[in-house]
Amino acid sequence: MTVRAVQVIAGADVIAYHSARHGRSIARSIAAEHLRADHIEEALIYPVTTESTDHPGGYRGALDEFYESAAARLAAHLDAGRTVAVISEGDPLFYGSYQHMHKRLAHRYPTEVIPGVTSVSAAAARLGKPLAEADEVLTILPGTLPEEELTARLASTDTAVVMKLGRTFPTVRRAMERSGRLPEAHYVERATMTGERTEKLEDIDAETVPYFSVSVVPSRIADLPPGTATSTETATTAETATATTTTGEPSGHGEVVVVGTGPAGPLWLTPESRGALAAAEDLVGYTTYLDRVPLRPGQRRHASDNKVESERAELALALARRGRRVAVVSGGDPGIFAMATAVLEVACQAPYRAIPVRVLPGVTAANAAAARAGAPLGHDYAVISLSDRLKPWEVIAERLHAAAGADLALALYNPGSRSRTWQVGKARELLLEHRAPDTPVILARDIGGPEESVRTVHLADLDPHQVDMRTLLIVGSSQTQAARRDDGTQVVWTPRRYPEK
Incomplete structure (x- = not known):
């Protein structure tokens, strides 16, 4: 008191x-x-x-x-x-x-509220473990939340306290296990009072848990050696070769998690992805994507150029083979024109076939751009990359013909860059063979970023010079509509019903 x-x-x-x-x-x-x-x-x-x-x-x-x-x-x-x-x-x-x-x-009589010591602070004191340090985020949760909600919030936070256990304990324990936090979790019962008990949460019998108990997932930073800092390293082919040839037999229980960060910053991260990034010992990725992830003491960063995907994948797997928890950071969704393919290709080769690999979904650029414009992908659609760096243009043209002929809306990734200047114009010519000149085309640039812009033009008016490597194109089908609302905003949508022939 x-x-x-x-x-x-x-x-x-x-x-x-x-x-x-x-x-x-x-x-x-x-x-x-x-x-x-x-x-x-x-x-x-x-x-x-x-x-x-x-x-x-x-x-x-x-x-x-x-x-x-x-x-x-x-x-x-x-x-x-x-x-x-x-x-x-x-x-x-x-x-x-x-x-x-x-x-x-309180609104009827003079009132003074005297603050007290919460069970959260008392539990941390009894455990002798800091709740949160530096930039860590502490989340306090009632155990009465649905299991899915508890799991998501536990996965996405740095440190956590779950209150109101008792009958909710089995649900809380499952949420801890599903979110990967169970090994870190502690149990505190009746902190500072008669009958106090502190143990690892995974060792607690659910039948013995009263209402006045809490679960604590304490600071990760606090367990690091004094003076531990975040280091940044550049992953090169030579470093990867060294990592691969010196690992010998696997050690520890490492894993690789391929994480999609969405098209931009933290607002686009799923709770599961946020938790995986926080739990990783090593982050591997393209420099631009790594810069989206907050610095955390004790994590090592291995940044590299955007054109060494196989080398990045091999480095990540080699680190995991040493027993490290590795997150491969990818933009958008890692399974759509991104790092998941590269990691899995290498993971299916010796000596990495035994390394656990998980792929966590992210918000892909097509979905982000479509949401900003309205619902242009509301019906069947196709996703095609216009980059001919990894496949010949003849294949791209054939796929554009097929998708346009099937009257699918199109999400066109990688439409242009400084070294690829003619593909957008060629794609426009090809699509005009199947689509009306006034077909809506959305130019979505830097979605979620500081230079975000979303414009809608007619297919015939699509100017290749207005498209760069940060732009995604969405081309409507024959049914796609564009309209201006009373507030001046333009929305584009593709009806879910297709006209009967």
Whole structure:
């Protein structure tokens, strides 16, 4: 208890506290030595806790009626000129029962809220482990969340505390395991009180877990040696060869996770991808994509040029073979014109066939651009790269003919660059053989980035000089519509219904 809390209790006429129907109150037991014989005690006893109720308004209705009644009891004391102290374990406004009284009374009577030590801080102190350090993000979660939601949030954060265990413990444990956080998780029961218990979460029997317990996933940085910093290395063919030839037999339990960062920064990351990037010991990738990932103490970065995909893949697998947890960072979705293919090609060769490889999806450029424009890919569509660096133009032209002839909307990746200047014009000529001149074409550039722009032109008016390596083109089908709304914005969509012939 804080000094101020002791002072307020000493000066109060009425001491109020919540409890279940058994009448025992943790808050009262904490404050017991400061209570006087002449204190008026108001036990605010919940009519239900977790059981069902026949109240007409259901569980919520029963509690709302109780809160109104409890507030009225306290208001009667206040109207009589008595000072009321509502005591609450932890902090009154942090998952505390008091907040329901606060909502009903604080606007009517002078109120002071005395902050308290939360179970979160108490649990960390008892474990002797920092909750968060430097730029780490701490997430506090109620165990009552659905398992999928818990899993996603645990995967995406640096450190976490899950409260309200008890009956939720099996769900919380599964979420910890699915998110890969179970080995890091600790269990704390009744921190600082009689019956306190601290153990690894994975060792806890679910049948022994009370409501007043928490799970803590503490700071990763705190476990690093003092002075550990993030290092940046350049992955070259020579380094990869060295890594490969010196590994010998595999050591440890390394893995490679291929992570898609979406088209731009953190807003486009999935929770699973965010968690994989945080958990990795090594990050391997094209420099531009690595720059999107926050620096983390203890992680090693292996940055390289955009044209050495096989070498990057081999470096990542060689590091994993040494027992390292490696994240290969890819833009957009790693399985669409990106790093997943390169990693899997190498992973299927000796000596890497035993290395675990996971591919995590990301928001691909076509979907990001389509969302900005409206819904131009709302019906069947094809995705084609106009780059002839890895396949001949004849193949590209044949695929454009086939897709356009089938009346598919088209998402055209890699339409142009400084060294490829004629492909967009040639593609326009080819598509005009199948599409009307006024077919909508979306030019989406730097989606999610600082220079984002989205424009819609007619196919006949598509200017190749306005297309660069940061642009993606979406060409509508014969059914694609473009319209201007009352607010001046233009939207493009392809109807999901196709006209009957």
